[in-house]
Amino acid sequence: DAGVIQSPRHEVTEMGQEVTLRCKPISGHDYLFWYRQTMMRGLELLIYFNNNVPIDDSGMPEDRFSAKMPNASFSTLKIQPSEPRDSAVYFCASSLSRGQGIEETQYFGPGTRLLVL
Amino acid sequence: AQTVTQSQPEMSVQEAETVTLSCTYDTSESNYYLFWYKQPPSRQMILVIRQEAYKQQNATENRFSVNFQKAAKSFSLKISDSQLGDTAMYFCAFMEYGNKLVFGAGTILRVKS
Numbered sequence: 065d066a067g068v069i070q071s072p073r074h075e076v077t078e079m080g081q082e083v084t085l086r087c088k089p090i091s092g093h094d095y096l097f098w099y100r101q102t103m104m105r106g107l108e109l110l111i112y113f114n115n116n117v118p119i120d121d122s123g124m125p126e127d128r129f130s131a132k133m134p135n136a137s138f139s140t141l142k143i144q145p146s147e148p149r150d151s152a153v154y155f156c157a158s159s160l161s162r163g164q165g166i167e168e169t170q171y172f173g174p175g176t177r178l179l180v181l
Numbered sequence: 182a183q184t185v186t187q188s189q190p191e192m193s194v195q196e197a198e199t200v201t202l203s204c205t206y207d208t209s210e211s212n213y214y215l216f217w218y219k220q221p222p223s224r225q226m227i228l229v230i231r232q233e234a235y236k237q238q239n240a241t242e243n244r245f246s247v248n249f250q251k252a253a254k255s256f257s258l259k260i261s262d263s264q265l266g267d268t269a270m271y272f273c274a275f276m277e278y279g280n281k282l283v284f285g286a287g288t289i290l291r292v293k294s
Binding site: 097106107109112120153155157169170171172174175 | 281
């Protein structure tokens, strides 16, 4: 399996611009997660989906952040407008539910390193 | 809320030696998973090892093994025969019911030649 795929790997943009991060989960996985990693706050869960439906978006920092999962093989995280404090590494991860309430291991993509100037 | 504590911000070890990274967690759940993830300079998050709380036997993966003490809520990682490629940030993580991973702050491990 190709693993979780994220694009772009690096993104440099100017404050105020729209940024779209993309993720393709591992085929067959029914959970998808978006995380953000910064030096100050470590790894934070932003939002996660189950079967393409957002389950918990309580970690999304502001209305400037939005995430969608139009189908089982694709998700986007959008920041509009972007700000310098959004600079971070954004990870996508996916996992397979065992269907008994105890879910399986999360596998991470390579991350997108975002720099907002 | 569940918390994960890694009390060692940085550690170093000589190549070929053994090192143990500490992790404690707090939960009232009885069924959960514990993980160690490795993050090398490339920033990729790589699963090292996983432990299921209902299993008493400690998990092992080649040179990596854990000491899982459920009553003490302790989950340490032992790396044997350390290699230069083991240099990375190591995160301990706890998975509560509902599929949320809670991460510790991480331990930077440096393997010296």
